Amino acid sequence: MIKVENITKSYGKTQAVKGISFSIPTGECYGLLGPNGAGKSTTINMLSMLFQPDSGQITINGMDIRTSTADIKRILGVVPQEIALYEKFTAWDNLLFWGGIYGVSGKELHTKAEELLKWVGLFDRRKDAVKDYSGGMKRRVNMACSLLHSPKVLLLDEPTVGVDPQSRNLIFELIHQLNKDGMTIIYTTHYMEEAEKLCRRVGIIDSGLIIAQGTLDELKLQSKVNDMIVIDCAHTPDEKFLAGKLGIDVSVHENTATILSSDSKKDLSKIVNTCTEAGYEINRIDIQKANLESVFLKMTGKQLRD
């Protein structure tokens, strides 16, 4: 359905995307995971056809984005990172406008707008100006505006930034529902748990490259990380000291050391002894199963933070 082959994109002398490739079959929800500035938005912008890649090829539904721009745009829904709505308009008027832009009109447009507003739980507030909505409500309308033309492919660029947990869960449910109905979805985020919850496969992007991709299990296998040991100390531990002594990947953020282990049972006593010898006062030890965060840390040496 979506095939991205070795695409690159530069802004002046800075190469934002350095040769990314992935393919997504119809009906899959694929996550693009990476920190800010990794190249996620540039990739999404090329998929949205805001601009062309400098090299490489993107095909959607068998159509090349260089030659079939108009046809692809009709089957593509884009939920931008920004709340791209006319705030002085009501939610209803926003939906009618954005539907109209995609050629949906008349009764069909009104029916679809009504369905979508009910679906995102805002039909009763449809006559209120968007500026009076909460952040979460705006995000839901933002999403609904991209669905009026019933796209086959939906690109979601960090759609939950700045929303409350209740709205975030509701948005997850909506995305699940769309995916269940057969929609192909690309979801970019720098929230690990979102990618884990929503996406069957994830591509980890860093410094303009996809450094690993696959299902969570596949990524765990690739990273050889099974456990993540999180140690809260009274003071900031020395990252280089711990990594040197333990011989495994350690990341320190403030007073917390995150240690990636292939076998926590084997490594735990050595970790505690090393910390005690170094005089670190341990407040808490937490052992977690490997997740996307630990995989990301292992592969990039960086932590994803809100």
Place this chain on the structure above:
Amino acid sequence: MFQILRKELKALVKDRRAMMLGLLMPIILISVFSLAFGGMGKESDNKTDLLVSDEDNSTTSKNVLQGLDSVKALAITRMPSDSAIDFVKKGKFSAVLILHKGFSDSVKNLRHLPWELKYDAAQSIQMQMMMQYIASSLFGNVGKTMTERMVMKRTQSQFAGMDSMTQLIAMAQVKKSMESNSGAIDDMQKNVMKIQSSPVEKQQDNAGIVQAVAGTAVMMLMFSLTAMGGRLLEEKENGTLKRLLCSPLTTGGILSGKMMASISFAVIQLLIMFSFSSTVFGLVLVPKLAAVLLLIIATAFACSSFGMFLAAIVKSRDQLQSLSTLAILSMSVIGGSMVPSFLMPSWMQSVGHVSINYWSIQGFFDIFQRQLPITDPVFLEKVGVLILFGLVLSTAAFRLFRKNVMSMA
């Protein structure tokens, strides 16, 4: 407090273009206003074109016209009366002074002088100033000759039969008496030497009202339309432009839609302004509706393109605000929106031709003052220039927007 001060100054310095405009704007505006109005009253800088037609072609008439040549405030061009009247009708020249046949005889016989000043109806305010220059030259020249003839005539009638020496003494007495009793000379100037002045076309509207309505309407329209052009920058800032660019709409389609909205708004705004002026100030619209509508559409197109162009060359709404204030006020000053162009130095009046305001205001003068029909080439020239302004500015704006589309997204 100092941290806030430092942060604010840093933010200001970061937007260098806005800062430069903010600092340069008052300097540029002071310069434009000074150049436009600083020359007021300097005759050498502010020559008024005057056509003259000498139908009498006598020594007396030639002397009169030579006298006018020496008036520094006037630039005299000699031309047959038919062509001259046609030029004035079309607003190419301000006025024509015609010395009809029999002028010389009338001077000799102290009869009412057959001369008349026909002027451009759109420049009736300017005529009041021009008449002062003409009158002081003509009365000084012809008046002197006629006074001498009047003295001689009175002397001959009152002291007939006396010897020539006595008559000469008597003439000196009569002249002295007439000069001390200025009523006789005043009476001659008011009646015998009176110049008949009238517009070449019958005026229906007050030139001051046309100037005020057209000048203000075009200037205010530019402010409104620049703000509309700025909505594209607002869309860039709030992300809706990016969303539009992701839709099946083309860049050209988005920009054309914006332009059409701007033109529609401009047409409505101008229609409201002129309807108001018609109702409140008595501007006669109905018989000229087609021409008014054509000029409104051309003005709306030119001003909309101007607004889009300004929005295309800036990077933020702050920059747009500074630049638009500078550009609009400058164009309004040199184009005659704030005060009539004829009050400015002649070189500044020529510079005014680069202003949309000038062509639009002159177009409205063509309609309301010069009474030109919609088909008149002189009126259509103004419409054409406005459309040309629109085409050039909108093409440039479209190109700049297209070029910047990637950075917008």
